[in-house]
Ligand SMILES: O=C(O)CCC(=O)C(=O)O
């Protein structure tokens with residue numbers, strides 16, 4: 001343990017030096033501000049990575065999707081009835097380009113600003129949403145008992161690999177809804193907020209209208225775990241392609257069990273970048289070790305690693 005080592009603090013009060021530096025270098029300061037104000041933001045392709053990287057991502061997501069559809073077409077159709085498209089939730093190890101997408105300093109800055117430097121990857125979803133796909137009602141992604149704490153516990157960083165627009169079945173957001181710290185209920189799920197308002201008349205919260213997000217192919221759309229969002233059906237021909245990265249704070253249980261599935265080659269590729277293993281929760285802080293007071297394990301699990309030592313893809 002060196003003097004310069006830093007640990008994820010329990011007290012969260014805003015961007016620290018590491019986040020501020022990364023945001024300045026990557027042009028993300030305004031986007032971190034939008035996350036605070038609106039609960040979501042769109043990072044344009046030129047800030048995300050090269051067009052070659054976008055092409056590789058699309059090929060990889062389509063590759064995973066085709067393989068799964070060929071293996072079990074009915075299962076993928078069933079998944080699509082959920083409204084978010086035909087998703088594979090174990091894509092991370094299917095192609096090394098997904099690892100680069102996860103370690104992209106732009107993704108890391110956004111995720112760490114919302115869910116802390118030691119946040120874990122909970123789910124990696126490779127999604128293809130065909131025309132006519134079911135719509136997805138408003139909800140927020142936080143998976144814990146309400147009332148939600150005002151400090152974010154979950155966040156979503158999604159690569160919009162193809163163009164997002166209303167006709168293309170894009171994600172729909174309710175600006176400012178992240179401050180309500182609860183799931184939408186009743187008619188709110190359909191974006192009807194007037195009945196909520198009438199409950200308390202002039203004293204009720206005025207909830208903003210849901211908005212379809214517009215994003216160019218290669219963008220990132222990021223939102224907090226308490227931001228109300230859904231998705232419209234795709235009316236245009238073709239498919240919406242995306243890669244969703246869902247993060248949670250270091251002490252929460254992830255949706256996917258990456259730790260027991262990570263291939264040795266993946267860990268070897270990122271051997272010099274220990275943040276990768278931390279993202280996969282390779283050293284869980286509450287580690288079920290025989291020695292419940294295994295100090296080093298807890299400490300490694302909460303170490304703050306650099307952001308800008310990984311190049312933009
Ligand atoms: O498909 C979408 O646009 C949104 C999916 C969603 O709700 C999510 O990724 O959390």
Ligand SMILES: [Fe+2]
Nearest residue numbers: 139140141229
């Ligand atoms: Fe969601």
